[in-house]
Amino acid sequence: NAGVMQNPRHLVRRRGQEARLRCSPMKGHSHVYWYRQLPEEGLKFMVYLQKENIIDESGMPKERFSAEFPKEGPSILRIQQVVRGDSAAYFCASSPPDRMAIAGTPLHFGNGTRLTVT
């Protein structure tokens, strides 16, 4: 009964390269959320997706960042032309499709991908 799986755990990129972070939700979960934690800060919401659909991307930077959750396969958070300020821990969480009907169901997070931009 695997939890939310994220890979890679650590990713090092040089400035200007692309970073791809993957998230496989818990079994039976069709909704995925991405959060970012900058050093010494709390987690900040980035985007909420369900299969083949972006529900809320209000926390995504306007440029260079994109997310998808295809019908098959993991959710991908893509950062193009990375800069030093993108260095952070990126966490994914998932929930079942009926979470909104069961108010208060907590999100379960993966162990994150730590991105370092050199």
Next chain:
Amino acid sequence: DQQVKQNSPSLSVQEGRISILNCDYTNSMFDYFLWYKKYPAEGPTFLISISSIKDKNEDGRFTVFLNKSAKHLSLHIVPSQPGDSAVYFCAASEGGAQKLVFGQGTRLTINP
């Protein structure tokens, strides 16, 4: 605009005593509050939650108190154990929504 604030970056408590972690919020539309615990190199783990219709929720050694008029909540851990040493995040949401707003975290250290 920090809607959820944890003003104490760190807290040190002796083993066996009570740990009290505090959290303030500004958005009166928040109606669901959670505490997460985070160890280094791991993701946040859900600890306990409370709906705005309640003022207290208890689960074993953990109790969360909500004071809506003061827009304040607190997490009490008693008795504190060494394994409780971690960073604790307070989070809030509106309408049971998926978008959690987190505080900056408080690093709790339990001393033997």
